[in-house]
Amino acid sequence: MxxxxxxxxxxxxxxxxxxxxxxxxxxxxxxxxxxxxxxxIMKEYSLEVILVFPAVLVLMGLVDIWMPREMVRRHFGDTAGFRGLLLSVFLGTLPAGPLFIAFPIAGKMLRKGARVANVVAFMGAWASLKMSEIGMEIYFLGVKFAFLRVVLTLIAVLGIALITEKMLTVAGKELTKESI
Amino acid sequence: MKVALAINLITAGLLLLSFFKSSRKTLIALKMSLQKGANLMPWMIGIIVLIGMMLSFVPEQTVERYLGGEMTLIQVGGAALLGTITMIPSLIAVPLAGSLIEAGASYTTIAAFLTTLIMVGFVTLPLEIKELGIKITFWRNLLAFIFAIIIAGMIGVLM
Incomplete structure (x- = not known):
């Protein structure tokens, strides 16, 4: 700097x-x-960000240094296929704070060669499929509602991911860093 | 709290490991983290202030007035819009949704509200664009909104 x-x-x-x-x-x-x-409310949110965000930043720095581009591409890139998509969703469900903390992580994945669909799936899962929140949903809204919402949302997350990617690569244009 | 503790402990462990392997690389990593953090700090503060102000002006009574009672198509659309523009932590939103259901709101309306609330971020759009570009942000949020309506409709049928 x-x-x-x-x-x-x-x-x-x-x-x-x-x-x-x-x-x-x-x-x-x-x-x-x-x-x-x-x-x-600001105090509550600040506390959450202060407690989690520095650690997330340090983790991102470590991943940047130790995880080669090739590795990100292998697990999250174009050739990772459905396994890459599932892995992205799984990573998103790990508990770690509000969605806006996920944006920098998603941006990093993208720049390291991850596939657009996987990055979007990761964000979708982070927003809507958190274990702790599903527990709360069962408690307050009933098991049937929670089950339906989770299953439908999972399908939606995958759909949003794949359609977003399709929209970006439309007209047969190669996806480049500039076109993002 | 437990989650934050776990994340910090894991990070500290990995940091130590990294430091043993190469202190030079670790310092570079830390410098990058610091730089990224400094860059994002004004954004984080801005988002937190906006969320705080928004939430205080959209109190529970407003939500109850719009989402309770008989279900209509307009109400479901309104619920989805309300979920889109507001940002309420699920710790507050889920119990609120539960009390709305008890007060007679329909599952469809509540599903539309909850799903857009968690998947579409209006306040955080600038940060999302900064990190991921305008195209991904646009399509992700638009599609999330559309899918939220579909999910709400299906939950209404299946409940």
Whole structure:
């Protein structure tokens, strides 16, 4: 990271912090109840991100260094076939926080040579097929609802993944980094 | 909490292993992590602020008013839209859905709301575009919305 990058980042951070402070101030002035609730929710989410995100970043760095492109391509690339798709879904179901943490991981997979369908399947599973949440769903909404939703969602996740890939490669164009 | 602890312990273990194998490579990896983290930090803060503000202005009563009662096609569409634009953690959304069902809401409506809520991310679109590009983001979210409606319809028939 050059000094210039650092300064740019620093400016961005200052901007975000000031914008947040101003927003919260305005909110507190006109809607004090909503502000209190906003702050409580923000605290909850921040805690989740602070607890999980640094570890996820370090893991990504380690994977970047130790896992060669060839290996990612073998397990998640075009030739990995249905096994690659299933592996992506399985990885997505591992518990690890809100969906927006998965975006950088998915981006990394993509840049390391993973297939579009696998990356999208990973995100879909991360969002909707978390073990802990399925347990909660059974408890609050009943086993039949949870079972139907999980089975249908799994089919949908695979469908979304394959159609998204199809849409990107439409017109017979080779998928390149630029076309993403 | 347990999940966070497990992730951190696993990461620490792998970091140690990596350090034993090559301290030089490990330092490069850590530097990359730090850089990525610094780059994403403003985005994370922005998303968290937006989620917090949104959730406080879409309180449970609003959700109840729109999703409870007799099921209509408009209601199912509205539920899917509500799920799309809001971002409610499932820790809150699933119990809320349960109480809505008890209050007489239809399974179809609830399925449309829950499915778009977890699969389509409106607030996080900018970050998704930044990391994955506009094409993947567009198709993933559009298709997730369409599939959510289909799932809702099928759950309505099968329940």
């Amino acid at each position: 050059t000094v210039r990058d650092f300064i740019r980042l620093f400016k961005k951070m200052i901007f975000v912090i000031i914008a947040t402070a101003v927003l919260m101030f305005i909110l507190g002035y006109f809607f004090p109840d909503e502000q209190a609730m906003s702050l409580a």
